[in-house]
Amino acid sequence: MPDVLKAPLVVEFPFTRSLGPVQSAFLTGLRERVVLGVRTTDGRTLVPPVEYDPVTADEIRDLVEVAPTGTVTTWAWNHAPRRGQPLATPFAWVLVRLDGADTALLHALDAPGPDTVRTGMRVRVRWAAERSGAITDIACFEPYDGAAAEPDGHRGDFADPVTGIVAPARLDYTYTPGRAQTAHLEALAERRIVGERCPSCRKVYVPPRGACPTCGVATSEQVEVGPRGTVTTFCVVNIKARGLDIEVPYVYAHIALDGADLALHGRIGGIPYDQVRMGLRVEPVWTGGARHPDHYRPTGEPDADYDTYRELL
Amino acid sequence: MNREIAVVAFAQTDHRRAGEELSEVELLMPVLHDVLARTGLRTADLDFVCSGSSDYLAGRAFSFTLALDGVGAWPPISESHVEMDGAWALYEAWTKLLTGDADTALVYAYGKSSPGSLRDVLTRQLDPYYVAPLWPDSIALAALQAQALIDAGEADEPALAAVAARDRENAAGNPHAQLRGPVPHGDHVVRPLRRGDCPPVGDGAAAVILAAGERARALAARPAWIRGIDHRVEAHALGVRDLTDSPSTRLAAEHAGAFERPVDTAELHAPFTSQEIVLRKALRLDGTVRVNPSGGALAANPVMAAGLIRIGEAAARIHRGASDRALAHATSGPCLQQNLVAVLEGDPR
Numbered sequence: 001m002p003d004v005l006k007a008p009l010v011v012e013f014p015f016t017r018s019l020g021p022v023q024s025a026f027l028t029g030l031r032e033r034v035v036l037g038v039r040t041t042d043g044r045t046l047v048p049p050v051e052y053d054p055v056t057a058d059e060i061r062d063l064v065e066v067a068p069t070g071t072v073t074t075w076a077w078n079h080a081p082r083r084g085q086p087l088a089t090p091f092a093w094v095l096v097r098l099d100g101a102d103t104a105l106l107h108a109l110d111a112p113g114p115d116t117v118r119t120g121m122r123v124r125v126r127w128a129a130e131r132s133g134a135i136t137d138i139a140c141f142e143p144y145d146g147a148a149a150e151p152d153g154h155r156g157d158f159a160d161p162v163t164g165i166v167a168p169a170r171l172d173y174t175y176t177p178g179r180a181q182t183a184h185l186e187a188l189a190e191r192r193i194v195g196e197r198c199p200s201c202r203k204v205y206v207p208p209r210g211a212c213p214t215c216g217v218a219t220s221e222q223v224e225v226g227p228r229g230t231v232t233t234f235c236v237v238n239i240k241a242r243g244l245d246i247e248v249p250y251v252y253a254h255i256a257l258d259g260a261d262l263a264l265h266g267r268i269g270g271i272p273y274d275q276v277r278m279g280l281r282v283e284p285v286w287t288g289g290a291r292h293p294d295h296y297r298p299t300g301e302p303d304a305d306y307d308t309y310r311e312l313l
Numbered sequence: 314m315n316r317e318i319a320v321v322a323f324a325q326t327d328h329r330r331a332g333e334e335l336s337e338v339e340l341l342m343p344v345l346h347d348v349l350a351r352t353g354l355r356t357a358d359l360d361f362v363c364s365g366s367s368d369y370l371a372g373r374a375f376s377f378t379l380a381l382d383g384v385g386a387w388p389p390i391s392e393s394h395v396e397m398d399g400a401w402a403l404y405e406a407w408t409k410l411l412t413g414d415a416d417t418a419l420v421y422a423y424g425k426s427s428p429g430s431l432r433d434v435l436t437r438q439l440d441p442y443y444v445a446p447l448w449p450d451s452i453a454l455a456a457l458q459a460q461a462l463i464d465a466g467e468a469d470e471p472a473l474a475a476v477a478a479r480d481r482e483n484a485a486g487n488p489h490a491q492l493r494g495p496v497p498h499g500d501h502v503v504r505p506l507r508r509g510d511c512p513p514v515g516d517g518a519a520a521v522i523l524a525a526g527e528r529a530r531a532l533a534a535r536p537a538w539i540r541g542i543d544h545r546v547e548a549h550a551l552g553v554r555d556l557t558d559s560p561s562t563r564l565a566a567e568h569a570g571a572f573e574r575p576v577d578t579a580e581l582h583a584p585f586t587s588q589e590i591v592l593r594k595a596l597r598l599d600g601t602v603r604v605n606p607s608g609g610a611l612a613a614n615p616v617m618a619a620g621l622i623r624i625g626e627a628a629a630r631i632h633r634g635a636s637d638r639a640l641a642h643a644t645s646g647p648c649l650q651q652n653l654v655a656v657l658e659g660d661p662r
Contacts, residue, residue, distance in 0.1 A: 004334045009428075011372050015441060023442055046553065048443045054548035074464065074556065076456030077504035082433065084448035093453045093503070095552050104552030106444055106457075114504055119464045135443050167446050169437060173372035173428040178336025209382055210339040216356050216385020218342055 004182045009175035015167045022051045024163055025063050025156035030137035033127050034154045037066045037101050047101035048135075063156030066100035067149040068125035070141075073097050073104045077114035083170075086140050092117045096141055099148035108140040116143070124149070133162030180210035183222065189291040193284070195260055197221040203261035226257035229296070230304040231280040232313050233263075236273055251276040255296055256312040263312050270297030279303035318410045319529040319536030320521050320657065322351035323625035323632075328491045328517035328613035331427035337366075337376050341423045341518040342383035348419070348520040352532045356385045359522075360415030362392045363406040365399035365422040366617050369434050380423065391415070398422060399519065399621030400582075400643030400653050406523050407542055416528045423518035424617040431514050431616065438646060440549060452511055452585075454551070454647040456503040459587035461556040463505060468590050470505055474498045476586035477509045477611055484608025491515045491613040512584040517615030519622045537628035537639075537657040541569030544643075544653035551648060559595040562642065562652040566596055569654045571640050576656070578603045578630055578639040580623035584610045588649055592642060596654075602640075606630065620644065624655055631659040 019027065022038055026049050029036040038049030039062040046053075046060075053060050076093045078085070085091075086108035094117075095104035110126065111117050124144035131137035177185065180196055184207045187194035195206030196219035203212065204223045212219055234253035240246075251273050254263035268276050269285065281301040284293035324347035326340060349355065356362075362384055366377050373379075377394045386392065395401045399422020406418035426434075432450035439445040462468045477498065484490035491513045499508030522532070529536040545561035545568075547554055566572060579602050583589035589609070598604060605611075607626040610619045620643025627639035638658045645651040 009372055017441055019442070027442070046550075048550065048552075050550065054550065054553050073552070074457045074461040076453055076460055076506075077501070078453055079501065079504070082448060082450055084433075084436075084446075086447055093449060093457055095457060097552070103550065106449060106551055107447065119460065135446050165442065165446075167441055169445075171369070171372060171429055171434055171437070175372065175428060176334075176336075178339050179334055180339070181336065209379060210336055211342055211382040212385070213382040214385060214387040216342070216345065216383055218339070 004176050004179065005185055007175050009173040010170065011173065012168070012170040015169055016164060017167065018164045019162065020051045021061065022049045022063065024161050025158070027133040027135070027165065028158045028161045029154065029156065030135070031131045031133040031162065032158065035066050035068055035098060035125065036063045036154065036156050038062060039064055044102040045100060046103050047098050048105050064100070065151035065154040066098045067151050068098070069144055069146070069149045070096045070098035070101070070123060072109070072117070072119055072121045072123060074119055075109065075117050077117065086136065091140065094123070094141060096123055100151060107138055110140045110142050134165055178210055180208040180219065184208055185291065188293070191286050192224055193226045193257060194222050195225050197223050204259060205262050206257055206260040206264055223259065225259035226284070228281060228283045228299055229255045229257035229260070230309050231268065231276065231278060231282060232256050232309045233278060234268065234276055249273045253296070255282060256309050261312070266293065267295040268297070269295040277303065279306060279309070316411055316413065316525045317529070317538055318407055318523055318525050319533065319538045320624065320628035321524045321529050321533035321536050322348050322522040323519070323629045324348035324351065325489050325519040325622055325625065326517045327489050328515045328615050330491065330513070330515050337371065337373070337423055337425050338380050338383045340425060340516060341380055341421065344518045344520045345383050345419070345421060348522055352522050354417065354522065354532070356390065357388070359417050359419045360391065361406055361409045361418040362390055363394065363402040363418060363420050365395045365397050365402035365621065366424065367396055369437055370431070370616060371425040371428045384419070398617050398619065398643050398645055400624055401544065401645070403521065403523070403621060403624060404542060404544060404653060407539060410523055410525045416525045418523045419520065420523065420621065421518065421520035422618040422621045424615040425516045426514050426616050427516050451647065452506060453503045455585040455587065456506045457551070458556040458591070458648045459505050459510070459585065462587050462590060465557045467557060467594070468587060470507070472590070473510050473586040474507070476589050480605050480609045480611040483606050484612030487607050487612065489613065490608045493608070493612065506585065506587070510586040512610050512614035515613060515615055517613065517618055519618045519625055521621065521625050521628065533632060535632055535634065535659050537631035537659060540656045540658050541571070542653070542655040543568035544651065546651040554648070556648055557591065559591050559649050559652060562592055562595040562649065562654060565652050565654040566640070569656045571596065571654055571656050574638065576602055576638045576640045578606060578627060578636040580607060580609065580627045580639065580641045581605055582610050582620045582623045582643045584614050584619070586611065588644070591649060596640065596642070620653065627657050631657055634659070634662060637662070
């Protein structure tokens with residue numbers, strides 16, 4: 001068996017999230033260098049604040065300002081910061097109970113080394129130079145040996161509150177398609193289209209995924225199919241996809257390759273879009289050194305009879 | 314309706330660092346065939362199928378629909394999926410059998426962590442407003458919990474290392490485990506947790522079959538009856554919780570009947586050594602209980618399957634007469650956020 005294929009895969013998108021009234025006040029407060037908590041009906045102050053009491057489920061809206069100073073309740077030394085974390089140099093993760101709060105906030109503590117950090121140590125907020133209304137408006141915490149700061153009694157009313165956040169997220173993967181799809185892709189690069197036959201129902205799947213979805217058994221017998229096939233059904237694409245260098249309108253079709261028991265997808269070229277039809281006979285077109293067909297074009301054969309592909313629709 | 318429901322069969326892959334030559338369905342399918350063969354059932358005989366997995370692990374959208382290829386879902390089957398550990402899929406299947414709508418169910422779970430960076434992937438399950446933007450990775454959060462336990466005087470680094478050594482010694486008898494026998498405890502990853510306090514990252518899959526009443530007796534010589542099962546969740550914010558305790562585990566155990574009589578075996582889903590100490594306390598496990606005879610999650614931790622494997626391992630011990638009453642635990646989320654407890658029993662011998 002050849003080595004399986006691998007390719008980098010980056011999944012990245014910005015999450016745009018709206019904020020409820022308490023979250024909005026808290027994050028707007030951070031922008032204005034004010035830390036707000038929320039008072040529960042039994043008199044506790046939660047920081048960071050939430051909109052429903054985690055114990056009683058009461059709706060809570062009573063915002064109170066707490067100090068930007070506090071006490072570490074637990075910590076962990078991170079000697080190798082990772083992408084996206086608050087500091088690029090080694091730091092301590094900390095839960096900090098701010099003065100005036102009854103619960104703790106997770107953030108980073110900028111400290112010279114693990115021997116300088118302990119539970120119970122005093123810290124204060126280091127504000128980010130540029131603030132937008134996000135948890136990262138707190139750049140980190142830093143050691144602090146002064147008295148508890150006195151909050152000004154802010155109640156969370158702001159002229160220009162933030163109403164949402166945009167949180168970018170990126171995860172990096174090494175994609176591997178597995179045994180069956182690797183074999184299929186390797187054959188495509190040699191301009192052959194290879195599927196796999198189910199040992200139970202004898203159907204040939206192209207592209208193969210390693211299992212027969214009807215019988216639930218592994219497929220392994222490789223079967224060369226096509227290269228010619230029949231358009232079983234199609235659609236006309238009128239919206240240009242971003243980053244895709246294909247003029248619209250174009251036709252995207254299901255194509256049953258000769259010898260296959262499942263239609264695959266492909267673009268149809270070499271014929272005006274409004275002349276593509278069910279039953280049209282097509283063949284793949286490889287361009288340059290491509291590892292897979294660029295599109296399918298008409299072969300010039302007479303159209304296939306409906307009965308020859310009706311089971312493959 | 315009060316029906317007796319049992320785990321009648323269990324199968325799992327060998328859990329390895331990277332099953333990269335296999336797609337998810339290729340990883341899963343042999344386990345499905347194995348578990349079906351143990352009962353003689355075919356897919357068409359199953360009344361219900363439920364699975365647990367997460368697309369984020371391998372970065373493949375709708376991977377659970379592709380995994381269904383391995384079940385053979387034609388003619389159409391009654392099927393469901395949870396984006397959680399398979400232990401919660403088993404919970405759903407158990408409720409389905411309780412209703413009387415089904416007599417048999419297949420439950421499976423798989424996790425292919427090797428394509429991504431698991432520590433970073435798991436940050437995406439956190440509070441998206443206040444926590445996820447800081448990208449605190451899974452080991453960092455577990456380390457905060459471990460330090461809280463140390464500050465409370467309930468553990469120290471040698472005690473944590475002893476948990477790891479005991480579990481991996483147990484795993485020497487488990488051919489499926491990824492870490493079998495002693496491994497160096499290593500340097501700090503995020504202090505106070507060292508490499509040996511953390512689970513291996515690996516790919517794997519598992520499956521169980523549930524059956525009700527007489528059907529269970531027909532399918533297994535000694536069914537592992539689910540006497541109780543319950544799951545509970547804690548407050549979302551880490552800073553609201555007492556990280557040295559697991560009240561949700563204790564509550565789930567109470568509702569599952571775990572404290573009514575002693576258990577002889579406990580399979581705990583504690584990916585980090587510190588979490589096993591928290592769970593032992595919450596579940597009141599003393600020296601008479603055999604904890605993690607499989608090696609637990611410190612020996613093999615295929616994410617999304619590791620909790621289901623705890624139930625499967627506990628059931629398998631009952632099947633072969635090595636246990637009469639066993640507790641199985643599964644967890645989800647950071648620092649034991651959500652916990653499931655099941656109590657399994659065999660018929661008197």
